[in-house]
Amino acid sequence: MERKKTCIPGVDQLIEGGIPDGDLVLLSGTCGAGKTIFGLQFLCMSDEPGIYVSFEEDIEKLKDTAAMLGWDADKLERDKGLSFLKYDPFKIEDVFDIVESNIREIKAKRVVIDSISALGIYEKDPAELRRMILQISSMLRKNSCTSIMISETMPGTLKLSRFGVEEFVSDGVILLHNFSIGGEYRRALSIWKMRSTEHSKKIHPYKITHKGFIVYPEDTVRVVK
């Protein structure tokens, strides 16, 4: 089976070398966990064309974050077909057609949606939201993109996603935890599910540095309740 490297040091070892080609992975975590940095790294560190779809942060802000981590987003846009798309609420009904035509135009192989939780700002009806999430996932599959869908969870809850439907339409789920241990917060990542993959079932520490997101696959975090 062909797999796509996440380009996050330490993660590919946990999932038999990468995400199965064409699969959709949910990346779930609380605010400030590093979800956007994970998504940027997945696109900027790969040599494939890709699209970053932002529902929250402005593109300039995303490019500043990329620059802080050493990636020249403007150059990547020119050289390898990296594309940043930002959506405003009034365009929400057209958003998936626009993303799809961009995927076809640049022949994108990777897509990041940041974040699926933000759709809740634009659409209040839960049934309509579920329909939209299904629509996004089937559009990404149809175009054979290996994709990361970001979901923000509330601190202290056991939910895997904001709307409780994202994990069911995804082939994989990566969770970012923030534990309080001995008076300090410890960041850790776990693979909740990854279809067709014998993945790690452990909780591994991670760090964000000026070089980006890094996971320590040999180490584990013991959670004391």
Ligand SMILES: Nc1ncnc2c1ncn2[C@@H]1O[C@H](COP(=O)(O)OP(=O)(O)OP(=O)(O)O)[C@@H](O)[C@H]1O
């Ligand atoms: N240069 C850096 N060195 C160390 N840590 C950093 C650096 N830059 C950012 N961080 C960490 O990354 C976090 C922000 O990462 P990011 O924006 O990817 O999080 P997020 O999960 O997308 O947040 P949000 O839920 O607000 O969208 C900061 O809270 C900080 O802890």
Ligand SMILES: [Mg+2]
């Ligand atoms: Mg973010």
